[in-house]
Amino acid sequence: MGEPGDAILYMPLRRRVWSLPYPDAVAGLRDLALDRSPVASRTLYGTEVPGPVIRSSMLEASRIVAVRDPAGQPVDAIAQEAVKRDVLAAYFEECRTREVKGARVTVFARPGAC
Template sequence: MDDIAMDRTPAESGTLKGLELPPDKIRAAMLERRRIVLVTDAYVVARPPATARERTKQQVLDRYFHKSCETQINGRRVTVYDQT
């Protein structure tokens, strides 16, 4: 699995989480995929998208993809989106 939003890994960037691409490049990368697997927090602890990057990801998923399946376990949520 690839993190399509990642520009530089934590090791490359010297940060804890790495560095993501700008929103327009994230959008383009997402639209190149037929399927996206999203791993995130379970609903009980998930927060609404707070940054432009997070909002872009959610907007692309809402507009161009549909949720195929989802499961939650141990505080994490795995959702599979297929392009419509």
């Protein structure tokens, strides 16, 4: 759903693992929150930068593809996840959402840019 140069966010960060078997699906997208990859961090999800860095990166983006939990799941309370939700709600509008193999993939853009 994303286009080359779009940003991507995993909400919550553990959803990054969904892209590991399908790297071509996210090729060309900038991961705004990634600090260390799953391989580099020796984790399934990688590690993410602090909330203020995520916020700044999001505010520089014009379109963001969000890979999210299915509808109805509880939200994670950690700071980085709250920043992602807050910035999307305040500065972006939802363009379209698609259910893909148990995930929700949503494209967000600046108001009027869908």
